[in-house]
Amino acid sequence: MDAIRFTVEAQQDQARAGVLTTRRGVIETPVFMPVGTAGTVKGIRFEALESDDLDAKIILGNTYHLWLRPGIDVIKSAGGLHAFTSWDRALLTDSGGFQVWSLGALRKISEEGTQFRSHVDGSLRFLSPEISMEVQAALGSDIVMVFDECAPGEASHDETERSMNLTARWAKRSKTAFDQLQSDGADTGRREVECLSGAQALFGIVQGAGHLDLRRISLQQTVSIGFDGYAIGGLSVGEEKSVMFEVIEDIAPRMPQNAPRYLMGVGTPEDLVEAVARGVDMFDCVLPTRNGRTGQAFTSRGKLNIKNAQFTNDSRPLDESCRCSVCRRHTRAYLRHLYIAGEMLASILLTHHNLAFFLDTMRGVRQSIRSGDFPKFRREFTERLGANGE
């Protein structure tokens, strides 16, 4: 049995509704993956993620963060990241490539890999395709990402080309190391009974910044290596939004039809819907959780900053169209009070609602593609978002 299987079941223009089957459950696509950086989706209990309210089928973990803390030995000793965190559904781990790249001046990139200083204890560390694969094997995630290099949004053609070619060489090395680990039945960090070769899937990443010609070459390089799924990386890193959509529009439809297409680190609810319209199947983004902690709610009528004085006596829920447990129970006035008083419950409740809104949006997207109403859904969704005009 393959680690994953993917089938497109309905398509409307470029938008696809499909099914991604993993050993840990069936995931309907397009899907949004909440980000669980350090082994927790910040501010939310796993019971809530599993509840009907959210029903997240797959979450993301960060190799960089988990490798540095608590460290691989601790997670291996627990039997892998699923067992360590008690999350029994699907997990995707990134490769750490983006995180070490984000360290900026603190890292040094060579052909071999990236040297950097840990943000936890300042120690000198080194991450490479081979090490990233080993770490992700120990984490035992269901979907592993290749170790890549990201070019800045404003990178020149030359600079981007150099970076893209490095990514291609790293992708090859990632694949080789991954295949070796899988065929060795390497310690994936899972309990013995699950210690199977072929338990993990590997996704390649297309780079090339805003340069469409390079993006196409990168796609070709990646597909020629051959992966279980393909991601578009290096977007939402400072480029104009129009550039981002240009890349997605050009690249997504050219990606293999029968493999999942994953847009990394994007975006707002409208970004998600627009990217689906261009053929993307999978998303992750910290916006619902991070912005929840800073008092920003995503609603069907646009964003809402709960700290605003206008909500002092507002007895309405965050989103009158939302049926999540927070909107069924709590008023804006109460949530504002919690936020202003610095109460943790503000973050907990806003995070819950924001995740519910993102996951619900994707539910609507999937249904509308299957019923042939996606263009209508997309139009109405976008119009409503402008209603509050914030």
Next chain:
Amino acid sequence: MDAIRFTVEAQQDQARAGVLTTRRGVIETPVFMPVGTAGTVKGIRFEALESDDLDAKIILGNTYHLWLRPGIDVIKSAGGLHAFTSWDRALLTDSGGFQVWSLGALRKISEEGTQFRSHVDGSLRFLSPEISMEVQAALGSDIVMVFDECAPGEASHDETERSMNLTARWAKRSKTAFDQLQSDGADTGRREVECLSGAQALFGIVQGAGHLDLRRISLQQTVSIGFDGYAIGGLSVGEEKSVMFEVIEDIAPRMPQNAPRYLMGVGTPEDLVEAVARGVDMFDCVLPTRNGRTGQAFTSRGKLNIKNAQFTNDSRPLDESCRCSVCRRHTRAYLRHLYIAGEMLASILLTHHNLAFFLDTMRGVRQSIRSGDFPKFRREFTERLGANGE
């Protein structure tokens, strides 16, 4: 109908098991009340408080905090504190007396009341028995506390006597103001249909620091005014633990047999069991929530500091005897990681477990009194607590 009714249904030596009936449900005593200072029991959702795991029947709100923020107008406009927070079960509010007393140099006490500077915005505020009753009426709590003055743990006899007599005069003024508000059918902050006279109960507070003669006089003064319940205040404020238990042992059994006896602001699980043995029915304390946020777990085998390195790979739950959702699901290793990584989920989960342990302990206390096994429960509980010896 009275605001509350109280019946002792079983007694073993001084320990009592009873039923406190309020308009918002039946509360079995002895009972522990989680502290919801600013309209939230910190770090925990109301759904969790209501779940079988915790099933808290009554929580506490702080008049001082809520009066300063969000302010009474906001809470009144929502229809009272129950509606504002969405908590539909019983609520007890303290009077603000203890909080303003705790401000130390920032407050000035006179016959009329206490002047102090708000910790929120530094503004000069004044709280008196009459104002406290008005604020608590607006909050619409089920149990209102008189406005009292607390003497420090080490206060001299003279100082304590002066303070105790002031408390007695304030108790009388509290009662007069409370009765007036109730008979006026004052705006209790509740929605019209519930805006009944007699909707609230009023408890008196016995003061007198560690001086037993003064404690007895204070009890007499309080009982002679006549309240729906009686509290022991001014303990756990810096005095020796032996002094605290001397006071409880002397005073609790002298308190009216047919009214609830409430020990304010106490204490650890062992304090609760020991105070029950001396005749106390109600408790509140910030320990389970506050210590949960600093990484301390209360367990049946004593306290446990989750940050300790010894838990790095510990795959056991916090408390192997606990059946709460945290202990059923998460290991000490995972909780330690969350705490060390500064993840909010550490506070959320430790708070949940600690509350479960406190509430479960009281469940065991009630059952054992009813079955006639309280001495055995008390002995075994205390022995087990020493097991970890932390």
